[in-house]
Amino acid sequence: METEKIRVMWFVPPLLALVANQDPQAIAVHAARNRSSDEQFDALVAGQVDAVVTSMDNVIGWNHRVGPRDFRVVAQIERTTPLTVIARPPLRNLHDLRGANLLVDAPDNGFVIALRAMLRDACVASDAVRLTPAGGVKERFDALVAGHGDATLLGPPFDSMAQAAGLACIASVQDTYAEFPGQGVVVRQGGAANASVAAWLRALERARQRVRESAEVATQAVLAAGFPDAVAAAMIARNPDSLRPSAEGVALLIAHRRSLGLAGADNDYSSIVDDLMIGQYMGGQQ
Structure with a gap:
């Protein structure tokens, strides 16, 4: 039984977190809704949270700000974010x-x-x-x-x-942009809460598999959170095939910055995604 707890911030509760919350083996999640990505950045820098659910491009931007510059994506929790x-x-x-x-x-x-x-x-x-x-x-x-x-x-x-x-x-x-990626779980590298992040990612992976196996389980989790049927169906349709961030999606984010002349145009997958951390946490299951 995983008894760790994790502190997370997000804009809207993601499907996999809602489903994972129904798992008696899941890590305890202390979640807060944030009002901006700047609020997420500040909370991660101050150590007030262990992870945030956010646009993966934020990692590129945050790593070019004055600050720790050790932000990485450790999971992609939806196939795409409809915008x-x-x-x-x-x-x-x-x-x-x-x-x-x-x-x-x-x-x-x-x-x-x-x-x-x-x-x-x-x-x-x-x-x-x-x-x-x-x-x-x-x-x-x-x-x-x-x-x-x-x-x-x-x-x-x-x-x-x-x-x-x-x-x-x-x-x-x-x-x-058909390859536009979904939101990611973002942490600071080498954080003290790595074990908690690992436990949460394992819970999210179990949730991803349950959503794939049973739309009804996912629907009930979304309805229990107060969302309507239509939102549940849309969330289920975006269930990712893997928690590993899409290489095509990450490449698109970099290409956008390059075309706009923005900082981060020289990034690559390894400077945005902590693939080693994902492998350690997911045990090769992703």
Whole structure:
């Protein structure tokens, strides 16, 4: 019986964590919802948490900030993170975003990098839009609905909630970049809580296998957390084939930074993912 505990921060509880929580052998998880990726960074640096669930691009950005620069991804817990560009009327497409105020978590790391790449591909210059930090997905949803910005990136369930409120879906990250990866579990290398992270990853791997074997088990875990059926189905569809971060997905993140001239363009898989740590934790099962 694993008796360790782990302290985690996330924007929205991920499916595998919800399923793992039903396992009597699972490690005790002390979870907190964070309001921004900066909050996650600060908590990891201060040792207030052992791991965060976040955009894998954050590792690239965080390792170029003043600080410890020892952040690594140790698992990818969803096949992809669905991201939709939601805009207020009358904006209808990416070209309409010229001159717009875009609500973001952070301007230089995270999911915003994919949005900036999409704008570049649509020939919208970086200086043609304004990036306004507004926090995590819930905070950005609230700000957009309240009229504090023109558009933002949202994921489930906030994307559908925004459309129900009369806002428009004008583009999808997945439609543009099919290899876009899901969120990762991020830790600091050599942390004192490595044993706890290992126990949690083993619990997440057992959960991943249970989701693959029984959609009903996964659905009940999501419903018990207060999410509707539609969210459960969407989460189950994103269950990864492995907890090992996708090489294609990581390469896409690096390519986006290279195309935008951002720090981290010279990164490779090993500077983002701690593959040795994954092998040790998962015992070759990933």
